[in-house]
Amino acid sequence: MRNTFLPFSKPSITEDDIAAVGDVLRSGWITTGPKNAEFEKHFCEYTGAPNSVALASATAGMHILFKALGLKEGDEVITPSMTWVSTVNLICLAGATPVFADVDKDTLLLKAETVEKLITPRTKLIIPVHFAGAPVNLDPIFTLASKHGIRVIEDSAHAAGTFYKGKQVGYRGTSLFSFHPIKNITTGEGGMFCSDDKELTDRIRRLKFHGLGADAYDRKTQGRSPHAEVLEPGFKYNLTDIAAVLGVRQLARLDEFNKKRTDIAKLYFEKLASIEEVRLLKDPSGYDFVHARHLFIIRVDTPKINRDLFMEKLKAENIGTGLHFRAAHTHKYYRENFKIEKGSLENTEWNSERMCSIPLFPDMKPEDVDDVVNAIKKVIANA
Numbered sequence: 001m002r003n004t005f006l007p008f009s010k011p012s013i014t015e016d017d018i019a020a021v022g023d024v025l026r027s028g029w030i031t032t033g034p035k036n037a038e039f040e041k042h043f044c045e046y047t048g049a050p051n052s053v054a055l056a057s058a059t060a061g062m063h064i065l066f067k068a069l070g071l072k073e074g075d076e077v078i079t080p081s082m083t084w085v086s087t088v089n090l091i092c093l094a095g096a097t098p099v100f101a102d103v104d105k106d107t108l109l110l111k112a113e114t115v116e117k118l119i120t121p122r123t124k125l126i127i128p129v130h131f132a133g134a135p136v137n138l139d140p141i142f143t144l145a146s147k148h149g150i151r152v153i154e155d156s157a158h159a160a161g162t163f164y165k166g167k168q169v170g171y172r173g174t175s176l177f178s179f180h181p182i183k184n185i186t187t188g189e190g191g192m193f194c195s196d197d198k199e200l201t202d203r204i205r206r207l208k209f210h211g212l213g214a215d216a217y218d219r220k221t222q223g224r225s226p227h228a229e230v231l232e233p234g235f236k237y238n239l240t241d242i243a244a245v246l247g248v249r250q251l252a253r254l255d256e257f258n259k260k261r262t263d264i265a266k267l268y269f270e271k272l273a274s275i276e277e278v279r280l281l282k283d284p285s286g287y288d289f290v291h292a293r294h295l296f297i298i299r300v301d302t303p304k305i306n307r308d309l310f311m312e313k314l315k316a317e318n319i320g321t322g323l324h325f326r327a328a329h330t331h332k333y334y335r336e337n338f339k340i341e342k343g344s345l346e347n348t349e350w351n352s353e354r355m356c357s358i359p360l361f362p363d364m365k366p367e368d369v370d371d372v373v374n375a376i377k378k379v380i381a382n383a
Contacts, residue, residue: 002371006368008320008357010363012257021245024245032239038244039248043192049172049194050198051201054244056237060208060237062087063090068200069200076123078115078126080110082352084325088334099123100345100348107282108297112141112144113140123150125151127153128154130156130169132297133293137287153176160179164288177192179247182322187247187250207235209236211232211233268280272376275376275377275380278299278301280299281298296360298356301354319371321356327351327352
């Protein structure tokens with residue numbers, strides 16, 4: 001057993017990162033300001049997105065995006081249940097109805113043919129999730145959405161550095177990225193809205209800060225009147241420069257981070273392949289992509305031990321795990337209020353009962369991988 005606990009995720013923060021945050025604190029401008037502008041600029045350059053807005057979280061971005069798009073009671077939004085609950089919560093808070101689409105059993109990705117069966121005259125949005133760093137096959141979904149006049153919003157929370165058909169996820173359409181501490185880059189808490197729709201981007205920028213036509217930094221740098229007006233009621237979802245400077249520095253190292261993640265994932269694939277009780281996710285096929293390796297997910301598939309006990313036993317071996325995710329429709333609120341028939345989301349439910357995330361972060365060493373694999377073998381052997 002390891003002498004120290006190995007978490008399933010850990011942000012890569014350097015002393016230079018910490019010093020950069022200190023510089024912002026000493027600058028006198030610590031809320032939304034020059035570092036936000038720099039972060040947005042670099043993120044556009046990295047992804048190829050024409051426009052971006054830094055936000056307090058990806059959840060905040062989804063909230064004001066639904067507001068900007070006029071999501072309302074009677075509307076339906078097609079999305080996987082195999083996702084973090086924030087999107088589903090916000091659909092409900094807008095008064096709309098989530099319509100859950102099943103995912104592929106071994107990639108956990110949404111497919112256009114599954115979505116097509118769920119489209120009705122009330123369908124307002126389709127929200128595919130790029131899962132664990134792998135991209136959804138977007139072209140068929142965009143074609144389907146265009147045919148029916150439906151907007152696609154990409155949940156790219158797992159997809160910083162993910163490529164689809166030679167292009168970075170986020171370069172077209174509308175996407176939301178997350179910079180939570182477990183993500184491939186972090187701002188502590190934070191998110192980024194990206195879109196090729198300039199009018200929509202301008203409204204997101206307005207809604208993120210009280211509905212004002214300009215924020216304090218915009219007024220200072222652009223020489224506009226200090227008396228900004230509320231153009232519509234808005235929210236307080238701006239990102240501080242304290243966080244944004246970390247994003248600037250992390251983004252500059254994202255490719256390096258993802259290469260290290262890929263190397264660790266390769267070791268896992270080699271060392272776990274022979275364990276029959278553990279089923280690994282498969283990479284998508286049929287299209288060109290680059291996986292960001294945000295998470296390394298396994299499925300515990302044996303009558304000898306269930307997933308929850310497996311995670312508990314690994315913790316006793318000083319190996320951390322995570323659960324990404326318990327399917328949204330299995331949570332108490334959604335069980336009681338939506339009455340989704342058990343088995344209707346067969347692949348989602350099968351995975352939700354068996355999956356867990358094992359340690360994967362850039363600062364891991366090959367011997368850490370060996371510790372994880374040996375612990376897994378031990379737990380299964382003693383089950």
